[in-house]
Amino acid sequence: MSVQVEEWIHMDTQGDSSAQEDVQKCLNPVVGPRPNLTPIGLAIWNNNEQIFRSLVKDKRTHINNAGENLNTLVYALAFKEPRLEMAKILLTEGEDEDRLDVTAKDPGSGNTALHMAVQNGYKGVVGLLLEKYGDKIKVNEQNLDGNTALHLAAGAGHKDVVRLLLECKNINPSLTNSDDKTPFNLAKDKGHQECADALLVASDPMFLHEQIIQDIKDSNFAEARIEYWLNQGLKIDATNEDKYVLLMYAINVSNIEAVQFLIGDKQANVNAQDRLGRTALFWTINLFAAEGLIDKDKNKDIFEFLLKNGANPL
Template sequence: MDRLVKADVKEVELVFKRGQKSTSTFRLTNLMHTMSVAVSLTTQNPSFFSFNKPFSIIPPLSSSSYTLFLSQPSDQPPLTSPPDAITVKTAILPLGKAHLDDLRRLFSKPGRHIFKDATLPISFVGPHVIEHLISCHNHIGETDLFLNKAISGCTGNQLTGLLKSAVVSGKANFVCTLIDHGGDVNDKDSKGRSLIALAVEAGNFDVVNVLISSGCEIDNSADHVLHYAAAINRVDLIEVLFRAYKNVELNSVDFCGRTPIHIAASFGYTEVIRFCLSVGGNPEVLDINRCSPLHLAAQEGHLDVVECLLEASSYAKYALNEHGKTAFALAVENGHSNLYDLLHLGDALNSAARIDDVNGMKRCLVEGANVNCKDQNGWTPLHRAAFKGRIESVKVLLNHGAQVNLVDHNGYTPLHCAVEAGHVEVALLLIAYGAKANVKRLKGLVPLNSDCFKNHLSLVQPLCHEKE
């Protein structure tokens, strides 16, 4: 026999409650048939723990109960790495009796004991321990060990409540462990939102993946997960949600009637918008105030977003909100002059060029219109004026820096437009300003299947060679 006593537990579990006294009781049994056994209880951190009986005597084949106390109430458990433990020292007591001082002297003697000391690890359990581990930002050694021990003192409902905290805090390993031990992955918060919604709102990509793989479901009526992801500029979250859930709708609206594209437009998140558009997002949805995403982007002055939305929608520029205002009007109201050209002046300049309104063109250019802006077909004002044969408009545009060799979506330059429409005087002016018009280049850019083009090409061809 190498031990004199046997404990009724392999480790002592101490239910920690924040700000309250914590105790745990265990029993030791004397294994000797005829001899009493003296017992000494100590811990590695006596400032944290105390015993009701640090020294005691157990009669033959008898048992005795002991209580471990957390010395002072605390707001957090005194976790140490490695965890603390109770050392149980024993000695045979032939007379069966001894004073307390005698026991102290007995166990204070140096030297090797004949019988082995017993060691009982101390584990802190309960939800308050897990709450502390979740909230702790500093690294705690053996955190997973502490977590697994603490779970044994929690009910299923407590684990579910703790699961929400772990999700919001971004502790993916805690989320896994709590789900594995009974936390309800499909529990809802007070607003009916799923854990996925909480994780997305907090921007926790790893947690989102854990919840998806654990079977967390979403409810589109309450879980505006794509909206949450759009609000924090997280294309990665939108993509993983879109791939994982077939019922996620890119054009779903929140309580304000806004789609994820609306949300991204209001914050200026161009990449989110581009992704949404690439997988079927509609840039022309109107919210409850009849505002399109373009209205919101213009109101906030987000140039890149405005450009992106204009590429995707020709209608949105002219849409009126509930107050009858276009996106351009909102840009003016908020002083975003960098948007004027895109939202209005470019149209006005093209219109003036089409009807040869020289004064109108000059006014647009003074106000900030881009002389080389392109419409949905890639035409600049110079393309339009050249095609219409508006010689005065062409002069104004050239004098304000219009580029003569810009091509539209079909490869036409302003010179092509002038030649095809038969406006020789305009063609000569463009060539004088450097328009490249040799026959080889024209053949390379424009299909020569127009009778009108063939007729007028002969007029310009000699001039092209003279220029060269």
């Protein structure tokens, strides 16, 4: 068992209750009155982990059938307080991993196990599904409301799960649900700013949105704010429509600390060119002639720093 799988197994002991009200609204009512359950389904209902584990390891058990069209994994994850350990037993302790159906949908909602784990904010279960069954999981699968796993994570404000899903190679953050909402729209509507920011960057990590520029400007180019956007996935040499990079904006306000941080700590391209072919060095020289420049001494320091760190004067 890989180190990463071990980490996923021991995650989620307390779950993520940051958006519990939203979670309860979208939970499937499959946990209502007890249906006709199979033995493994009954073990889930009674929360009997010992019996459940024995049944999972017994090859005679119909491991995917919890009863009345209930997929076992989806059923285990459907409870208001999910049987987390049982879900993890299914994902890690079955005698034959090929027996487990991780793509089945709940007929009432169209939710898969990934949907159920995501909307509850259980990063460990999501990680296990993606790590062990990534070749089977369809990360862009939509439920009956048109929601993907990313929609549910964004709408519930589970920022760590959003970031985990965005790491998936085939993830599509631009899909719309039945209400014509993208995951970004849902995060914004619900006020989950960090999720919205991560999704904004995910739409194109090499594009420097005006919202990002303004946010960093408002912080006076604080290192922590630049770091925040880089942690959301923004590339250090992302550009806007005019091919301006963050380094050029920092130079434009003579912020030598930000310039040193971008080049020294984050390896920004010191010779990046804007749409007119102008580099950071050109911007710095041009500022010497600008009227009302606040601190020409800082601008001189920036000029010398750029030259020492590879700026091409030709």
